Amino acid sequence: MAAKRKNKPAKVKRALKDRAKGGQSSPHDLKPKILSSKVERRQVDTTGLQQGKVIAIEGRTYYVETVGSDTSKKVLECVPSRSVATENPNSTLIAVGDNVWFRTGDTDDTVGIIQLIEERKTKLARRAAGSGDMEQVIGANIDQLIIVVSVDEPRYKKSLIDRYLVAARKGKLEPAICINKIDLGDEEKVKRDLQFYYDRLEIPVYFISAADGRNIEHFTNLVRDKTSVLSGPSGAGKSTIINVLFGKDVQVTADTKKKFRKGQHITTFARMFTLPQSGYILDTPGIREFGIWDVSRDELPAYFHEFNDYADACKFPNCTHTHEPQCAVKEALDSGELDADRYNNYVRLLNSLQN
Ligand SMILES: Nc1nc2c(ncn2[C@@H]2O[C@H](COP(=O)(O)OP(=O)(O)OP(=O)(O)O)[C@@H](O)[C@H]2O)c(=O)[nH]1
Ligand SMILES: [Mg+2]
Ligand SMILES: [Zn+2]
Numbered sequence: 001m002a003a004k005r006k007n008k009p010a011k012v013k014r015a016l017k018d019r020a021k022g023g024q025s026s027p028h029d030l031k032p033k034i035l036s037s038k039v040e041r042r043q044v045d046t047t048g049l050q051q052g053k054v055i056a057i058e059g060r061t062y063y064v065e066t067v068g069s070d071t072s073k074k075v076l077e078c079v080p081s082r083s084v085a086t087e088n089p090n091s092t093l094i095a096v097g098d099n100v101w102f103r104t105g106d107t108d109d110t111v112g113i114i115q116l117i118e119e120r121k122t123k124l125a126r127r128a129a130g131s132g133d134m135e136q137v138i139g140a141n142i143d144q145l146i147i148v149v150s151v152d153e154p155r156y157k158k159s160l161i162d163r164y165l166v167a168a169r170k171g172k173l174e175p176a177i178c179i180n181k182i183d184l185g186d187e188e189k190v191k192r193d194l195q196f197y198y199d200r201l202e203i204p205v206y207f208i209s210a211a212d213g214r215n216i217e218h219f220t221n222l223v224r225d226k227t228s229v230l231s232g233p234s235g236a237g238k239s240t241i242i243n244v245l246f247g248k249d250v251q252v253t254a255d256t257k258k259k260f261r262k263g264q265h266i267t268t269f270a271r272m273f274t275l276p277q278s279g280y281i282l283d284t285p286g287i288r289e290f291g292i293w294d295v296s297r298d299e300l301p302a303y304f305h306e307f308n309d310y311a312d313a314c315k316f317p318n319c320t321h322t323h324e325p326q327c328a329v330k331e332a333l334d335s336g337e338l339d340a341d342r343y344n345n346y347v348r349l350l351n352s353l354q355n
Contacts, residue, residue: 030080030082030084030093032080032084032085032086032093032117033083033084033085033086034085034086034087034089035085035086035087035116036087036089041087044085044101044115044116046101046115046116048103049101049102049103049115049116050066050067050101050102050103050104050112051066051067051099051100051101052064052065052066052067052076052078052099052100052101052102052112053065053067053097053098053099053100053141053272054078054094054095054096054097054098054100055075055096055271055272056096056269056270056271056272057094057095057096057269057270058269059269060079061077061078061079062077062078062079062080062094062100062114063075063076063077063078064076064077064078064100064102064112064114074110076102076104076110076111076112077110077111077112078100078102078111078112078113078114079111079112079113079114080093080094080113080114081113081114081115083115084114084115084116084117085115085116085117086116086117087116087117087118087119088117088119088120088137090135091120091125091135091137092125092135092136092137093117094114094117095120095123095137095138095139095140095270096138096139096140096270096271096272096282096284097120097123097139097140097141097142097227097229097272097282098117098118098120098140098141099117099118099141100114100115100116100117100118101114101115101116101118102114102115103115120137120140120141121140121141121172122140122141122142122143122171122172122173123137123138123139123140123141123142123171123172123173124137124138124139124142124145124167124168124171124173124229124231125137125138125167125170125171125293125294126138126167126287126290126291126292126293127291127292127293128291129287129288129289129291135293135294136293138229138231138270138284139229139231139270139272139282139284141227142173142227142228142229142282143173143174143226143227143228144173144174144175144176144222144226144227144228144229145164145167145168145171145173145174145175145176145228145229145231146176146177146178146222146223146228146229146230146231147160147161147164147165147175147176147177147178147231147232148178148180148230148231148232148236148237148238148241149161149177149178149179149180149232149233149236150179150180150181150184150233150235150236150237151179151180151181151182151184151185151190152181152184152185153181153184153235154233154234154235154236156179156236158193158194158341158342158345159345159348160232160233160290161177161197162304162342162345162346162349163290163291163292163345163349164231164232164290165201165203165303166292166295166300166303166349167290167292167293169303170292170293170294170295170303173229175203176203176204176205176206176222177194177197177203177204177205177206178205178206178208178219178230178232178241179194179205179206179207179208180208180209180210180236180237180240180241181209181210181211181236181237182207182208182209182214182215183209183211183212183214187207190207191207196339196342200306200339201305201306204222206218206219206222208241210237210240210241210243210244211240213244216244219241219245220245220277223245223275223277223279223281224275224277224278224279225278225279226279226280227272227279227280227281227282228279228280228281228282229281229282229284230242230281230282230283230284231284231287232286232287233286233287233288234266234285234286234287234288235266235286236286237253238267238283238284238286239251239252239253239266239267239283240253242273242281242283245275245276245277245281246273246275246276247276250273251267251271251283252266252267253266254266266286267283267284267285267286268285269285270282270283270284270285271283292349292352292353295353296353296354297320297350297353297354298318300346300349300350300353301319301320301321301329301346304342304346306338306339306342307321307329307338307346309332310328310329310331310332311328311329312328313328314326314327314328314329315327320350321346322347322350329343
């Protein structure tokens with residue numbers, strides 16, 4: 001798998017030829033069959049198909065690692081079949097981490113045609129950036145989300161962290177927060193700023209420096225034996241962290257300041273790595289904004305679960321904890337028991353959601 005290849009690999013061109021008798025070229029043109037019940041799933045003929053996991057997506061090429069022992073595992077370049085079926089309606093057709101069934105091409109057994117995408121058990125998803133009302137799945141079938149932000153260059157925003165925490169709950173992922181570039185700031189000050197997250201919300205928060213290696217051993221323990229996704233703003237240091245975990249450069253990184261001048265993202269596609277310490281880790285492109293997907297205004301308060309300790313005492317059972325009288329959440333806020341920044345992020349998020 002080449003990290004910087006621009007053109008579609010020749011093998012995939014051949015696979016596309018194998019597949020496309022009607023000149024289809026993009027998975028976006030496909031009309032996948034949606035399997036909405038277990039009965040329908042059983043009707044899919046998987047005879048002769050192999051199972052695998054999507055470990056990287058580069059343009060229209062899907063890299064699929066076959067299921068098997070470490071020594072027998074292979075990575076194939078795949079494309080979706082014109083008759084592909086999915087168990088994930090109204091969503092990204094194929095995401096990194098997806099478990100798929102495929103057949104190998106007629107001319108080459110190192111390329112595959114994906115026939116079926118299994119239901120995602122967990123996912124990190126956001127509202128797709130740009131126009132359109134679509135879900136974008138950043139990673140699927142993952143155990144934990146590690147939100148990677150940095151002390152400076154770029155300075156972290158708690159509003160982004162709070163959005164990620166909603167998405168983690170929604171997608172059934174365990175959250176952890178990684179504050180990188182601690183070498184660029186005052187560690188004690190940053191710790192105080194995030195105290196509510198580890199003390200009250202009991203979310204693991206790591207204060208590390210991928211540059212000088214500070215506290216990196218705690219981070220190594222966090223990812224051991226699990227499947228983790230690293231997500232956060234561009235330049236926070238996700239790929240640098242991956243390189244530290246591997247002890248060598250497996251991902252390209254770039255100088256933050258220079259990059260911001262050009263407004264570029266360094267990592268341009270998601271890729272899953274098998275860790276030397278055991279476990280999988282998914283590096284993803286930096287995000288500019290994180291739009292919440294599939295959470296209604298009514299549901300949102302429950303995602304800020306520190307409110308639950310008080311919400312029963314609110315006068316109105318459907319209290320949004322904003323303008324209502326006798327709101328126990330606002331009373332707790334006024335008495336300093338809740339984090340004001342996080343409450344303000346909640347209000348902003350609530351206002352951004354439609355019912
Ligand atoms: N001072 C300092 N710089 C760091 C640290 N970690 C990473 N950097 C630098 O930050 C810049 C961006 O790092 P990347 O790892 O490319 O950031 P990224 O999050 O992968 O960025 P995208 O791929 O664009 O999302 C590079 O110049 C790194 O050398 C750190 O702990 N301290
Ligand atoms: Mg990167
Ligand atoms: Zn209330």
